[in-house]
Amino acid sequence: xxxxxxxxxxxxxRCVQRIDQRxxxxxxxxxxDIKKALTAAxxxxxxxxxxLLHGIPIGIKDVIDTxxxxxxxxxxxxxxxxxxxxSYCVAALKQAGAIILGKTATAEFAHTQPPLxxxxxxxxxxxxGSSSGSAAAVADGMVPAALATQTGGSTIRPAAYxxxxxxxxxxxxxxxxxxxxxxxxxxxxxxxxxxxxxxELLMQVLVHPxxxxxxxxxxxxxxxxxxxxxWEKIQKSSQQHLEHMARHLEICGAQVTEIxxxxxxxxxxxxxxxxxxxxxARSLLYESVTSPQLMSNALNAQxxxxxxxxxxxxxxxxxxxxxxxxxxxxxxxxxDFILTPAxxxxxxxxxxxxxxxxxxxxxxxxGVPCITLPxxxxxxxxxxxxxxxxxxxxxxxxxxxxxxxSNWSGKTNPI
Amino acid sequence: xxxxxxxxxxxxxRCVQRIDQRxxxxxxxxxxDIKKALTAAxxxxxxxxxxLLHGIPIGIKDVIDTxxxxxxxxxxxxxxxxxxxxSYCVAALKQAGAIILGKTATAEFAHTQPPLxxxxxxxxxxxxGSSSGSAAAVADGMVPAALATQTGGSTIRPAAYxxxxxxxxxxxxxxxxxxxxxxxxxxxxxxxxxxxxxxELLMQVLVHPxxxxxxxxxxxxxxxxxxxxxWEKIQKSSQQHLEHMARHLEICGAQVTEIxxxxxxxxxxxxxxxxxxxxxARSLLYESVTSPQLMSNALNAQxxxxxxxxxxxxxxxxxxxxxxxxxxxxxxxxxDFILTPAxxxxxxxxxxxxxxxxxxxxxxxxGVPCITLPxxxxxxxxxxxxxxxxxxxxxxxxxxxxxxxSNWSGKTNPI
Numbered sequence: 132x133x134x135x136x137x138x139x140x141x142x143x144x145r146c147v148q149r150i151d152q153r154x155x156x157x158x159x160x161x162x163x164d165i166k167k168a169l170t171a172a173x174x175x176x177x178x179x180x181x182x183l184l185h186g187i188p189i190g191i192k193d194v195i196d197t198x199x200x201x202x203x204x205x206x207x208x209x210x211x212x213x214x215x216x217x218s219y220c221v222a223a224l225k226q227a228g229a230i231i232l233g234k235t236a237t238a239e240f241a242h243t244q245p246p247l248x249x250x251x252x253x254x255x256x257x258x259x260g261s262s263s264g265s266a267a268a269v270a271d272g273m274v275p276a277a278l279a280t281q282t283g284g285s286t287i288r289p290a291a292y293x294x295x296x297x298x299x300x301x302x303x304x305x306x307x308x309x310x311x312x313x314x315x316x317x318x319x320x321x322x323x324x325x326x327x328x329x330x331e332l333l334m335q336v337l338v339h340p341x342x343x344x345x346x347x348x349x350x351x352x353x354x355x356x357x358x359x360x361x362w363e364k365i366q367k368s369s370q371q372h373l374e375h376m377a378r379h380l381e382i383c384g385a386q387v388t389e390i391x392x393x394x395x396x397x398x399x400x401x402x403x404x405x406x407x408x409x410x411x412a413r414s415l416l417y418e419s420v421t422s423p424q425l426m427s428n429a430l431n432a433q434x435x436x437x438x439x440x441x442x443x444x445x446x447x448x449x450x451x452x453x454x455x456x457x458x459x460x461x462x463x464x465x466x467d468f469i470l471t472p473a474x475x476x477x478x479x480x481x482x483x484x485x486x487x488x489x490x491x492x493x494x495x496x497x498g499v500p501c502i503t504l505p506x507x508x509x510x511x512x513x514x515x516x517x518x519x520x521x522x523x524x525x526x527x528x529x530x531x532x533x534x535x536x537s538n539w540s541g542k543t544n545p546i
Numbered sequence: 547x548x549x550x551x552x553x554x555x556x557x558x559x560r561c562v563q564r565i566d567q568r569x570x571x572x573x574x575x576x577x578x579d580i581k582k583a584l585t586a587a588x589x590x591x592x593x594x595x596x597x598l599l600h601g602i603p604i605g606i607k608d609v610i611d612t613x614x615x616x617x618x619x620x621x622x623x624x625x626x627x628x629x630x631x632x633s634y635c636v637a638a639l640k641q642a643g644a645i646i647l648g649k650t651a652t653a654e655f656a657h658t659q660p661p662l663x664x665x666x667x668x669x670x671x672x673x674x675g676s677s678s679g680s681a682a683a684v685a686d687g688m689v690p691a692a693l694a695t696q697t698g699g700s701t702i703r704p705a706a707y708x709x710x711x712x713x714x715x716x717x718x719x720x721x722x723x724x725x726x727x728x729x730x731x732x733x734x735x736x737x738x739x740x741x742x743x744x745x746e747l748l749m750q751v752l753v754h755p756x757x758x759x760x761x762x763x764x765x766x767x768x769x770x771x772x773x774x775x776x777w778e779k780i781q782k783s784s785q786q787h788l789e790h791m792a793r794h795l796e797i798c799g800a801q802v803t804e805i806x807x808x809x810x811x812x813x814x815x816x817x818x819x820x821x822x823x824x825x826x827a828r829s830l831l832y833e834s835v836t837s838p839q840l841m842s843n844a845l846n847a848q849x850x851x852x853x854x855x856x857x858x859x860x861x862x863x864x865x866x867x868x869x870x871x872x873x874x875x876x877x878x879x880x881x882d883f884i885l886t887p888a889x890x891x892x893x894x895x896x897x898x899x900x901x902x903x904x905x906x907x908x909x910x911x912x913g914v915p916c917i918t919l920p921x922x923x924x925x926x927x928x929x930x931x932x933x934x935x936x937x938x939x940x941x942x943x944x945x946x947x948x949x950x951x952s953n954w955s956g957k958t959n960p961i
Contacts, residue, residue, distance in 0.1 A: 341857040
């Protein structure tokens with residue numbers, strides 16, 4: 132993405148070659164239009180660069196509308212559905228010169244039932260989800276970057292499982308017009324790439340050209356090390372890696388302080404789940420009334436849970452999230468970012484489930500920016516750490532993510 | 547809507563008769579399917595009632611997706627566009643037994659350029675907008691209730707101009723899946739009917755069956771009378787009517803206190819406008835890139851304003867809105883609702899503009915529930931008052947709206 136000498140066509144050809152070799156095993160894509168992409172790449176090579184992503188191929192999670200490619204939301208209800216318009220984010224990518232290579236496989240409505248995608252590090256393991264195809268395609272070198280979404284942990288977890296950089300921006304910062312709604316208080320467009328620099332470029336295109344890395348920050352960060360209420364559920368190797376990273380950052384000059392948040396903060400974890408299921412039961416009402424037989428049992432069960440909450444339950448959950456947001460903002464005044472697990476461990480074996488979002492869902496509810504960085508590995512599978520920043524200070528978080536990566540040379544198990 | 551003795555077919559026939567007489571002059575509808583509605587009404591009469599809106603015809607603003615009727619978002623870009631799914635709110639209405647009579651005319655993308663709809667009280671005047679057709683159709687007796695939307699003042703203002711009850715619920719309470727996004731921090735589904743009781747019924751269907759009127763409230767309300775920062779811009783007759791209503795409520799036992807809010811609160815008015823244009827420029831990016839020639843000059847100009855804001859402008863506006871929200875919540879602790887103008891006066895003459903949202907837009911930004919009640923008139927045109935309630939206390943506000951109407955017998959200039 133950063134290499135100016137490369138032609139768009141040769142970059143795309145590398146992607147196509149990789150797809151030819153690997154897609155039959157990885158199954159990252161729900162739709163590919165290589166011919167159209169090649170034509171666009173040749174055109175890009177013949178015209179002067181007029182956008183930040185001139186000639187760069189990108190994959191789009193298949194819950195994000197595209198006017199010239201089918202968008203099935205991971206559901207047989209919408210098999211071959213052709214939206215009439217591009218979503219905001221696809222229109223913005225195209226305006227910046229990007230080439231949409233195809234649609235990446237997603238869990239059904241970005242919710243529960245995973246697609247057939249496999250982890251490029253070991254096809255017996257899940258790539259995570261719901262942005263399964265985006266994570267696997269980027270990790271496998273099939274495309275340099277992809278759009279994802281996150282309502283629970285759907286960007287950070289698969290990015291961590293696949294050993295790439297995944298970023299969930301501040302809630303609302305990237306417009307969600309044309310993204311199939313799951314839970315509109317939570318739905319966030321996520322970004323996946325192989326470097327923090329590429330994430331920065333995508334943010335400039337998708338948020339605002341004003342965005343730039345902050346200057347005049349301290350040379351080293353103040354880090355809040357947060358083990359989450361679910362520390363005991365996290366695999367030993369991931370615990371050890373995170374503790375190792377905390378010590379390593381300290382050695383590099385960071386001020387690292389372990390923090391514990393209140394029980395009231397911890398309530399934001401179950402509150403996120405309640406809000407997600409309550410809102411999803413409504414966002415997907417049409418589908419659940421007209422085509423329940425075309426939805427997975429898992430999804431029908433989740434929507435039924437969502438329908439059965441009382442209004443008071445929902446309002447209490449929203450209040451719990453507000454309270455946790457205030458507590459977090461208060462705590463973060465003393466720190467530059469939180470260092471915390473990105474996932475409960477390495478990607479689990481099997482592709483019928485895509486892992487738990489226990490260390491992600493509260494951050495989504497709180498609307499703060501999160502990034503996962505591929506810093507570790509165990510059993511031949513990647514381990515990511517997660518940095519969490521302050522509301523609307525996305526570029527500061529990316530600055531510190533760069534700082535972490537530039538101070539880290541550990542083995543990250545690249546493919 | 548409340549009359550159990552009426553058959554659905556006879557109710558619908560009355561609507562059809564009214565439409566036959568008046569639609570050529572009023573132009574409230576962008577799409578009508580009377581034949582389908584009649585079939586559905588006969589079916590409803592033959593089946594036992596199984597929903598709160600069994601057999602009730604309803605109009606749907608044409609920015610809200612319907613799976614069996616075209617949805618053009620008020621734009622020639624989408625002329626005859628047929629969505630693949632019902633929006634959440636249409637699915638919920640159908641589930642409750644409602645009959646969708648047709649789509650009502652809307653300003654282009656619910657934003658600026660009005661449709662050809664005329665005010666039923668005087669066709670030389672605007673019905674207001676952007677929910678022009680919904681307001682005119684309900685006011686004219688073409689349909690007992692209609693869905694609207696509000697991003698600035700698009701529900702309350704046209705309802706007030708047309709002399710009906712208009713309700714904008716708490717932000718987020720009615721799911722917006724399948725509503726064409728304009729500005730997702732603001733977009734709210736609104737309701738229009740001829741009585742507060744009908745609004746309550748719609749709320750139960752669209753929010754949650756749990757919703758019910760609160761009990762154990764005081765017999766009389768504590769009213770904050772708020773003239774807004776734009777009092778000098780409000781027509782004399784509307785000023786006089788609002789002051790008259792304030793005195794009247796006092797005579798009825800209410801404790802009425804005039805309040806003034808801070809300059810920092812007043813910043814929420816321009817902040818709403820900035821957020822709306824900033825977000826709309828992104829929500830409608832695809833259309834403005836691919837079909838600017840099919841959009842009105844007015845819309846192109848607004849979107850261009852939105853594109854030119856800096857990110858810092860946008861973030862500052864969001865912060866101003868947050869601060870105003872906190873101030874309002876604090877102020878409202880001492881009151882049951884705010885009494886304030888619903889519009890800057892009677893509906894202006896001419897249909898090329900639909901009036902100003904100067905007394906609406908801040909409430910939309912703050913996310914609080916608002917209702918307009920048709921309590922006055924001047925020059926043969928209706929005047930509405932507006933009551934503003936507390937976040938997530940929509941049914942309390944409806945309770946007090948009922949109280950106001952039951953204590954008011956002034957002439958309201960019915961059609």
